[in-house]
Amino acid sequence: xxxxxxxxxxxxxxxxxxxxxxxxxxxxxxxxxxxxxxxxxxxxxxxxxxxxxxxxxxxxxxxxxxxxxxxxxxxxxxxxxxxxxxxxxxxxxxxxxxxxxxxxxxxxxxxxxxxxxxxxxxxxxxxxxxxxxxxxxxxxxxxxxxxxxxxxxxxxxxxxxxxxxxxxxxxxxxxxxxxxxxxxxxxxxxxxxxxxxxxxxxxxxxxxxxxxxxxxxxxxxxxxxxxxxxxxxxxxxxxxxxxxxxxxxxxxxxxxxxxxxxxxxxxxxxxxxxxxxxxxxxxxxxx
Amino acid sequence: xxxxxxxxxxxxxxxxxxxxxxxxxxxxxxxxxxxxxxxxxxxxxxxxxxxxxxxxxxxxxxxxxxxxxxxxxxxxxxxxxxxxxxxxxxxxxxxxxxxxxxxxxxxxxxxxxxxxxxxxxxxxxxx
Amino acid sequence: xxxxxxxxxxxxxxxxxxxxxxxxxxxxxxxxxxxxxxxxxxxxxxxxxxxxxxxxxxxxxxxxxxxxxxxxxxxxxxxxxxxxxxxxxxxxxxxxxxxxxxxxxxxxxxxxxxxxxxxxxxxxxxxxxxxxxxxxxxxxxxxxxxxxxxxxxxxxxxxxxxxxxxxxxxxxxxxxxxxxxxxxxxxxxxxxxxxxxxxxxxxxxxxxxxxxxxxxxxxxxxxxxxxxxxxxxxxxxxxxxxxxxxxxxxxxxxxxxxxxxxx
Numbered sequence: 001x002x003x004x005x006x007x008x009x010x011x012x013x014x015x016x017x018x019x020x021x022x023x024x025x026x027x028x029x030x031x032x033x034x035x036x037x038x039x040x041x042x043x044x045x046x047x048x049x050x051x052x053x054x055x056x057x058x059x060x061x062x063x064x065x066x067x068x069x070x071x072x073x074x075x076x077x078x079x080x081x082x083x084x085x086x087x088x089x090x091x092x093x094x095x096x097x098x099x100x101x102x103x104x105x106x107x108x109x110x111x112x113x114x115x116x117x118x119x120x121x122x123x124x125x126x127x128x129x130x131x132x133x134x135x136x137x138x139x140x141x142x143x144x145x146x147x148x149x150x151x152x153x154x155x156x157x158x159x160x161x162x163x164x165x166x167x168x169x170x171x172x173x174x175x176x177x178x179x180x181x182x183x184x185x186x187x188x189x190x191x192x193x194x195x196x197x198x199x200x201x202x203x204x205x206x207x208x209x210x211x212x213x214x215x216x217x218x219x220x221x222x223x224x225x226x227x228x229x230x231x232x233x234x235x236x237x238x239x240x241x242x243x244x245x246x247x248x249x250x251x252x253x254x255x256x257x258x259x260x261x262x263x264x265x266x267x268x269x270x271x272x273x274x275x276x277x278x279x280x281x282x283x284x285x286x287x
Numbered sequence: 288x289x290x291x292x293x294x295x296x297x298x299x300x301x302x303x304x305x306x307x308x309x310x311x312x313x314x315x316x317x318x319x320x321x322x323x324x325x326x327x328x329x330x331x332x333x334x335x336x337x338x339x340x341x342x343x344x345x346x347x348x349x350x351x352x353x354x355x356x357x358x359x360x361x362x363x364x365x366x367x368x369x370x371x372x373x374x375x376x377x378x379x380x381x382x383x384x385x386x387x388x389x390x391x392x393x394x395x396x397x398x399x400x401x402x403x404x405x406x407x408x409x410x411x412x413x414x
Numbered sequence: 415x416x417x418x419x420x421x422x423x424x425x426x427x428x429x430x431x432x433x434x435x436x437x438x439x440x441x442x443x444x445x446x447x448x449x450x451x452x453x454x455x456x457x458x459x460x461x462x463x464x465x466x467x468x469x470x471x472x473x474x475x476x477x478x479x480x481x482x483x484x485x486x487x488x489x490x491x492x493x494x495x496x497x498x499x500x501x502x503x504x505x506x507x508x509x510x511x512x513x514x515x516x517x518x519x520x521x522x523x524x525x526x527x528x529x530x531x532x533x534x535x536x537x538x539x540x541x542x543x544x545x546x547x548x549x550x551x552x553x554x555x556x557x558x559x560x561x562x563x564x565x566x567x568x569x570x571x572x573x574x575x576x577x578x579x580x581x582x583x584x585x586x587x588x589x590x591x592x593x594x595x596x597x598x599x600x601x602x603x604x605x606x607x608x609x610x611x612x613x614x615x616x617x618x619x620x621x622x623x624x625x626x627x628x629x630x631x632x633x634x635x636x637x638x639x640x641x642x643x644x645x646x647x648x649x650x651x652x653x654x655x656x657x658x659x660x661x662x663x664x665x666x667x668x669x670x671x672x673x674x675x676x677x
Contacts, residue, residue: 046677049529049530050529051525051526051529051676051677052676052677053674053676069534069535069673070534073532073533073534074532076530076531076532076533077532080530081530082530083526083527083530084526085522085523085526085527086523087522087523087524087526087527088523088524088527089420089524089527089528090523090524091423091424092420092423096423099416100416100419100420101531103416104416104531104532104533136523140527
């Protein structure tokens with residue numbers, strides 16, 4: 001496992017941000033990390049990087065323990081992190097920041113550096129603080145992608161990027177995955193992007209994991225079922241009832257058989273998008 | 288040659304890729320012995336996960352449509368077209384089953400369903 | 415090492431400002447000699463405002479080195495150096511104030527970046543600390559050497575040996591506010607707050623020292639001004655050692671804070 005998280009907990013004062021989180025990310029996969037705002041994604045990513053110390057629980061990245069300071073340094077040698085701030089050193093020029101970062105990574109790829117400077121159109125002579133927010137994001141991404149890391153852990157990497165830059169980033173990620181089997185773990189609110197390049201997803205809500213699966217399996221197993229009854233629809237756990245219509249997401253085929261047993265006037269089965277799976281997984285209390 | 292799958296559709300991307308390849312084989316766009324583009328190239332061009340491409344190729348090999356040669360890549364198998372056809376029939380059967388299911392739930396009898404099918408077939412033939 | 419280079423880039427603006435301020439003040443002091451040469455009484459009155467022993471004040475005479483001690487070491491330097499030391503220190507891992515228009519979010523962005531590098535936190539702090547020592551040395555010795563070089567312009571002479579001695583004493587003394595600055599910056603991320611709190615602290619310490627009985631053996635500002643050397647012409651080695659050890663201990667505390675906290 002490239003990432004293994006067990007029982008991770010973190011509270012800030014009275015607020016429990018992460019409440020016993022468990023998930024794992026296999027090596028070589030591209031895994032989307034989804035959740036509503038405040039679900040605990042950024043806190044989790046910062047704990048993985050070593051910026052925040054967990055209150056309880058255990059996590060390893062590439063087999064190294066995040067809570068051990070010396071191993072955490074090794075993690076940061078082999079895995080590249082881009083945080084939510086996506087900042088570098090504002091008062092320096094782009095070329096200086098690249099120079100400083102490069103010095104730490106013997107596996108730095110000059111080709112990727114040159115390619116991304118070109119596709120992202122980052123002016124090397126300009127002060128970082130003078131770049132647009134999107135420009136700073138692109139620079140952070142360049143620094144992460146060019147360092148020859150075994151693993152990329154990115155917090156909303158496409159935030160603030162225009163569609164062309166987004167596509168360029170996604171393309172760079174799949175190419176790195178294809179060429180070097182780089183594992184990618186990234187959080188995003190853009191479900192379309194996740195659906196496009198991820199082969200696994202982890203969805204968290206209120207500090208715990210609610211879904212952890214391969215994207216293909218999710219699409220195979222989840223179905224949206226719409227039932228119409230002759231009279232008022234019966235109460236079905238997890239369904240949205242609207243007069244005679246009931247609509248819900250089901251996980252297994254035998255659940256559909258159970259629904260058939262309710263003798264609806266009509267029953268429609270549709271496949272679902274990641275968005276529907278997401279919305280269904282994070283809605284309040286579920287039975 | 289392969290075009291972008293739709294990530295938002297309920298159909299997993301690897302299945303969409305498989306259908307594209309089968310369709311290409313049936314229509315002759317891809318012939319026996321021809322090589323499919325490499326996994327890296329497909330991933331890069333379509334901006335999709337390379338594992339997904341690999342899975343599609345593996346499943347196609349499992350079906351017999353494609354042959355994976357060690358170190359060389361993926362090639363359309365001998366009688367790949369025939370195998371592609373097989374899958375098409377399988378899919379058609381599933382569609383028919385689904386329709387019959389729905390019609391049954393609606394309350395049609397077997398006789399009514401058969402007559403409905405024939406009348407629609409005649410209708411489309413005359414189009 | 416690349417981290418020294420980076421810390422240097424962060425520090426050079428403050429160093430330049432500090433050096434400019436110190437040099438200007440120093441020049442003014444030397445120049446004042448022409449006007450204030452024989453105003454010993456006034457010098458003594460001024461010194462009484464500050465925490466010096468009666469013995470020291472009595473030693474003030476009309477000669478040049480006395481003048482320099484009274485005006486530079488005991489007065490201007492007293493106010494400026496500890497503040498500069500704390501200002502240079504206030505960054506810790508975050509490069510606060512390296513760019514004068516630094517915004518708050520730039521600071522957290524910079525911290526996030528530094529903490530994504532494969533370096534231990536205490537290493538980041540120590541490298542920053544090391545380059546700051548260079549600034550401290552410059553602040554301590556440059557004015558003294560300026561006085562040696564420029565005194566002939568006002569028809570006076572300043573002993574090179576004295577310059578070195580006072581320089582060394584100032585440097586050792588500055589280590590303490592410097593280390594305190596490291597601690598403050600490891601706790602407070604906001605640049606303005608950490609600088610203001612440092613200044614308040616220094617002023618409070620000055621007032622405290624003044625109100626306490628001035629014949630105490632060891633007092634900070636008196637040590638900084640080189641009062642012991644002025645009165646006895648001997649370096650107070652125990653004071654130097656005490657400063658160094660205390661600064662090291664305070665730095666150790668800063669390291670502990672930096673290692674344990676969340677960013």
